[in-house]
Amino acid sequence: MALSDRPAERHRQIAGLFTERVAGTPSWDVPSPVADWTARDVVRHLTDWSHGFLASSAGVDLPRGPSVDENPVASWQIHCDAVQALLDDPETIHRELTNPHMGTLPLATAIDQVYTADVFMHTWDLSRATGQDDRLDPDFCAQLLGGMEQMEDVLRSSGQYGARLEVPDGADVQTRLLGFIGRDPFWPRR
Numbered sequence: 001m002a003l004s005d006r007p008a009e010r011h012r013q014i015a016g017l018f019t020e021r022v023a024g025t026p027s028w029d030v031p032s033p034v035a036d037w038t039a040r041d042v043v044r045h046l047t048d049w050s051h052g053f054l055a056s057s058a059g060v061d062l063p064r065g066p067s068v069d070e071n072p073v074a075s076w077q078i079h080c081d082a083v084q085a086l087l088d089d090p091e092t093i094h095r096e097l098t099n100p101h102m103g104t105l106p107l108a109t110a111i112d113q114v115y116t117a118d119v120f121m122h123t124w125d126l127s128r129a130t131g132q133d134d135r136l137d138p139d140f141c142a143q144l145l146g147g148m149e150q151m152e153d154v155l156r157s158s159g160q161y162g163a164r165l166e167v168p169d170g171a172d173v174q175t176r177l178l179g180f181i182g183r184d185p186f187w188p189r190r
Contacts, residue, residue: 003140007112008087014116014140015080018046018123022076025130032129033187035162039129042122044068047079050115058097058107060086087111101158117144121181124174131189141173145180152180 004010028040037045047068054060065071065078086092087108097110105113120140127134148155155161162182167175171185178185 003137007108007116008084010112011084011087011116011119014120014123015084018119018126019077019080021123021126021130021132022073024132025072025126027130028072030129032125033183034125037125039126040068040072042126042129043072043076046119046122047075050079050083053099053114054097054111057099058095058110060095060107062086083111083115101154120144121177124178124183128187128189136174136177138173141177145173145177148177148180 003013022043025039028043029038031037032039032042034042047065051062051064054062062082063078065075068075092108093106095107096104097107098104099110102110102114120136121144124134124136126132152164156163161180165179165182165184167179167185171179175185
């Protein structure tokens with residue numbers, strides 16, 4: 001399936017796949033490819049950091065569901081639905097996000113570039129941790145990798161990405177993206 005280039009629709013597609021992986025998670029306490037994180041922590045990351053990011057940079061206060069410790073499925077679904085409602089709101093087109101690292105961008109563009117891209121990459125983490133299909137859209141992998149390579153120094157200095165891991169010559173674009181963000185593309189499934 002080709003991903004849309006419209007922020008609201010792309011979020012619907014990417015978050016929908018993540019939602020499928022959340023629903024298919026048999027155990028929340030299995031390790032993930034992110035060092036010291038479990039499957040539950042992958043969901044916690046996505047539901048927690050964006051609240052502060054959107055509140056401080058755009059004045060958006062998303063509703064919160066139950067804690068990820070209490071109910072990771074409901075926590076994710078409420079969060080996902082709130083982000084989707086924000087992107088679907090016709091008034092969002094008039095809103096901006098201002099951040100010292102990104103400058104000022106239309107809110108939907110900022111969500112797409114930062115949050116939706118993060119959901120996309122963490123879909124691999126949750127899928128791999130829980131033994132589900134971990135294939136990602138190759139065109140979006142290429143788009144993200146191309147953009148991220150242009151700002152590698154900024155990304156590395158943020159502390160949000162591990163050191164680039166070398167991958168075999170001729171590796172597919174998903175493998176190259178995973179290596180770039182510091183994931184071991186060959187991390188053994190549990």
